[in-house]
Amino acid sequence: MVSESSAAKERRRAELRDFLRTRRARITPGEVGLVTSGTRRTPGLRREEVALLAGVGVSWYTWLEQGRDINVSAEVLDAVGGALRLTEPERAHLFLLAGLRPPRPHEPVTATVGPELRRLLDTWAPHPAILRDRYWNLIGINAGTRAVFGYDDADHNCLVSFFTNARYRDLHTEWSAIAPEVVAAYRADAAHAPGDPVFERVIGELSRASVEFAELWARHDVAAPTQAVKAVHHPDVGDLIFDKTTLAVIDHQDWYLEFYNPRPGTGTAERLATLMRTRTLTRA
Template identity: 55%
Template sequence: MHIAKLPAEARARRSAEMREFLRSRRARVTPAEAGLAAGDSRARRTPGLRREEVAVLAGVGVSWYTWLEQGREINVSGEVLDAIARVLRLDAAEREHLYLLAGLNPPQAPPVAVRRVPDGLRQVIDSWLPRPAYLLDRHWNLVAVNRAAEAVFGYGEDDHNCLVTFFAGARFRSSLLHWRDAAHAIAGQFRADAARYPDDAEFGRLAADLCAVSPEFAEIWAEHDIRGASTGRKTVLHPDAGELTFDYATLTLPDLPGHRLLLHTPAAGTDTEQRLAALLGAAVG
């Protein structure tokens, strides 16, 4: 799928970047690494592969590859870009960059099953204390939750999926202010996520299961509302700490495709920070 057409000045910048990017990546791959006979190295004026060698190895015409490297406006396909990425030994980030420079939307990365949260990420989640933080995978399963999130939102061992807990449990309905507004937002965000992965049947299964057990979710889901939320505010009526209001930010993680980290900060102008400290202190005691 092609991305939106750019203005002339932006296209010129992108073409220049394509030239330098492909030349630099071609220069770092040796003929031996590409499976070619090295030949006489003295005959090579520049290090790495020649344009015609990249073209042959990728199965494209020499003229076509030359035009691509020159940043010309030509038709490209994902299959051809993948072949070039393979020859040039591009990593995932470089392959995505190549797609963007060529005017194509990068393909979605395959899901990453996280059985163990990387140590650095675990440290970030734990060090966010005394503020709540948790990690979700692309199906909204709770992968890691810090102690503050457990205390504030009541996440426990039986809570495996954030969406299911929100709609199928009674806790959020009684504790979250403006539950109905939040329900519309969450269902809309989940539908937007599902559209990003049309081949993933798990989204449909989760939605169908929730429709069967939650009339509210079934009603909202039928509206086909779409929402996006990288930041927001939520207020919780905690049974012990009282009213807690947080501003939150959602961070995507390039090394864990589909995962997102939610970080909560006590809202300015409220006494949430003091109430939160007292709650966590009581939990420790």
Template identity: 45%
Template sequence: MTTVAPETDVRRHELADFLRSRRERITPEQAGLPRGARRRTPGLRREEVAQLSAVGVTWYTWLEQARDITVSPQVLDAVARTLLLDLHERAHLFSLAGAVDPSPGAVCPSITPALSSLIEQLDPVPACIQNSRYDILAYNRTYGRLLCDLDAVAPEDRNCMLLSYTNEDWRSSVVDLDAMCRVMAAKFRASMAGHLAEPAWKALLKRLEAASPEFREIWARHEIVGPGSRTKRFHNRHVGPLLVDHTDLWLGPAAGPRVVTYVPANAESRERLERLYALAPATV
């Protein structure tokens, strides 16, 4: 009878092999360490990675031995920096560890040049790419001026939940603000059900609760709304009223990233979006 190793075992061994391979390719000079005269290990030693990452040598050794140990996102972040991982390698590391990258400014590896080009070609239809946490990962020229000057918002603050509850320009552009805030909170709660223990989700929730009494009051209702298309009314400061049909185009499983579009619902809104596109800067 053939037995199949549990997925967690496979992941741990793949993670161990990946870390070992990346450790062996980093020279001491790249890590800011002297090479020494009697170095036999290719790349860095385990104890050097542990020291540079501010973690225990035994713990890191166990990690490369595929031991069944708990790995926090913060420690993974430190190890990724020590091993000089690029964006795709970093994403692979967190995926193997079954953890969520805690860095709010991390570039999402799912935003390929082709996807960026796709949303640009949708102009003057406003479009962006969001993840299930409502982080805005990429956006086109018209979307960048639809509700606020998104270019002026720090990348770590480009989150629809934060903007809906804390950004006055964004809030003033929504015609039915109270309803939108309730729906956003209800959709966020539904999405968060599968991510309750993840640091990035908990950090966003804590930030919302600290920044907005309105959010705290709505959140306490425990309302749930699933994903779906809706007609929305905005009042853009540059071109006036807009009536648009909101649609999510999923890039994978429903809980993952999606392209969000706001298609004009009438000729007047289309003309105004064309004007907004002409007014917006040529680059995002």
């Protein structure tokens, strides 16, 4: 973690003491299968009982709860969090108070899009909107995205489509210039989760499917995603230029919303309206 002042460290340790003590006090021995007898003056679990449940030494856990300057590993904190039956937010809070970076919760790849997010995507139409995860898997798209970028039911990942969807590639008149930036941005995202099997699967499958991707990936270039403008040449209505804004979904860590807004003064809004109207008439 970033270095902190002595005063900040002391405040963090004091909060760690209070947090662990209150979490311990709310659990009764019977809730975790411990048999007790006689009168207990300690509300909830005793320190030695938490240590037993977590599989750590009593002295070590006592020092942790006292906020002493000791070495703490993520594995041991996970065990303490399990013993105290911490929720996901509480577990992340414990890591922060102990001076460690919280592990990122693993969002199921097949998670269902709730009605609120679905309505948000659809309300943004006719402007394109995308809901994706940290692997760039497409979780949800709207009608504008289908019409403008040519996504269909076969598209499941933004990076894969960028290299393998011929229609999507043809829309980008500067595809060759953009491709290195796209791959470098994906490497930056993957670097946050070394060894993650989902990232490895996307990279492996795409490396076998696209020689161009494999060559760019071998460069080991890394860059933050900075493309705030997305320009495509649509075969039906011509140039479409959008300002792209990416927002994190607060209740789904590692989910992101990408909103595409027609850039003023480019005629994109008018051409987009024509495109959507034509598609509506064609389907009628």
